Amino acid sequence: MTKNPTTTAASVIRTDWTREEIAEIYHSPLMSLIYKASEMHKQYQTVGEVQVCTLLSIKTGGCPEDCSYCPQAARYHTEVEVHKLLDKDEVLTKASIAKQNGSTRFCMGAAWRNIRDNRDFDNVLEMVKGVNQMGMEVCCTLGMLTPEQAEKLKAAGLYAYNHNLDTSEEHYEEIISTRTYDDRLDTLEHVRGAGLSVCSGGIIGLGETDADRIGMLCTLATQPEHPESVPVNALVPVEGTPLAEQPRVSVWEMLRMIATARIVMPTAIIRLSAGRLEMPMSEQALCFMAGANSIFAGDKLLTTPNPSENQDMEMFDILGIKPREAFKHESSCSH
Ligand code: SAM
Ligand code: DTB
Numbered sequence: 001m002t003k004n005p006t007t008t009a010a011s012v013i014r015t016d017w018t019r020e021e022i023a024e025i026y027h028s029p030l031m032s033l034i035y036k037a038s039e040m041h042k043q044y045q046t047v048g049e050v051q052v053c054t055l056l057s058i059k060t061g062g063c064p065e066d067c068s069y070c071p072q073a074a075r076y077h078t079e080v081e082v083h084k085l086l087d088k089d090e091v092l093t094k095a096s097i098a099k100q101n102g103s104t105r106f107c108m109g110a111a112w113r114n115i116r117d118n119r120d121f122d123n124v125l126e127m128v129k130g131v132n133q134m135g136m137e138v139c140c141t142l143g144m145l146t147p148e149q150a151e152k153l154k155a156a157g158l159y160a161y162n163h164n165l166d167t168s169e170e171h172y173e174e175i176i177s178t179r180t181y182d183d184r185l186d187t188l189e190h191v192r193g194a195g196l197s198v199c200s201g202g203i204i205g206l207g208e209t210d211a212d213r214i215g216m217l218c219t220l221a222t223q224p225e226h227p228e229s230v231p232v233n234a235l236v237p238v239e240g241t242p243l244a245e246q247p248r249v250s251v252w253e254m255l256r257m258i259a260t261a262r263i264v265m266p267t268a269i270i271r272l273s274a275g276r277l278e279m280p281m282s283e284q285a286l287c288f289m290a291g292a293n294s295i296f297a298g299d300k301l302l303t304t305p306n307p308s309e310n311q312d313m314e315m316f317d318i319l320g321i322k323p324r325e326a327f328k329h330e331s332s333c334s335h
């Protein structure tokens, strides 16, 4: 059984963290940090259970933004092929395959700056309805949205919305100039306001400092409510983007980030997101020990490769990991 956070966590689920407090945790000796995170994990999560999500890029490339990590930004010359919004039937077929392969969350991503009230959005609402009817947790990541658009998504059956902070407020302008950090926080507020589950995290390996990583965790952990899920991405450097030559982040950096996130947001799902392709099973196992309990499955993320389903199944088998059921948060709450 999962512990019910509302009855056990009152004193630990804090939204008043300071950067100094988080820095102290983040900089503690790695072994102590992992042990502490493991303890929190054991207390607030189910050990050996990992949420399996599948991503699908429903509209690819040609994005007007300048996110310097992103292969889908139109201004960079990458090998990503632009593709208009997929048909609903194609999306539902992909969702059904993902379900058969054991995913309980299906996340549809679009290379948009923001949602616009047009036919494409109406089609996305239909896709959301369809995936919801399959009994999966439906998630979307479509850029910025208004409160009304968030309501419409909710009414169509959307479960969660992903919108990452990506980095600290200070480092943000080195990475993106076409929208502000406050725009991101506003979107998260609109998502929360519509009663959607919030998925928000970031990327490491963008040239940020430890203080930036701590700053981002602090912003997430001091939201009025913690995000229900926090993706921790390692930059996938893509040729043609300004960050193509960034060195890959090491497992030790991922561990520090994941463990600190687990300690400061004990009830959140922490997703070991982009960057798994380069990680041997032993490194991924350490990340699960340090508090990660979700992955993206399937051989593609949005546009870049990811480990195959067979590799992940083998990993789950060896590590004795079971996939988390859909809508678990609801079933473990009192309503
Ligand atoms: N366009 C929408 C937006 O930006 O909100 C949704 C899709 S966007 C690709 C979703 C997230 O993917 C980004 O916020 C970023 O955190 C992550 N991402 C994109 N490219 C990445 C890369 N090369 N490596 C790691 N994460 C990446
Ligand atoms: C998230 O935090 N990571 C995912 C999902 N949310 C949308 C995206 C990772 C994208 C990696 C680069 C690509 O495949 O294009």
Ligand code: SF4
Binding pocket: 063, 064, 065, 066, 067, 070, 071, 072, 073, 110, 111, 112, 113, 143
């Ligand atoms: Fe566009 Fe999203 Fe990529 Fe930024 S991260 S360029 S908004 S698709």
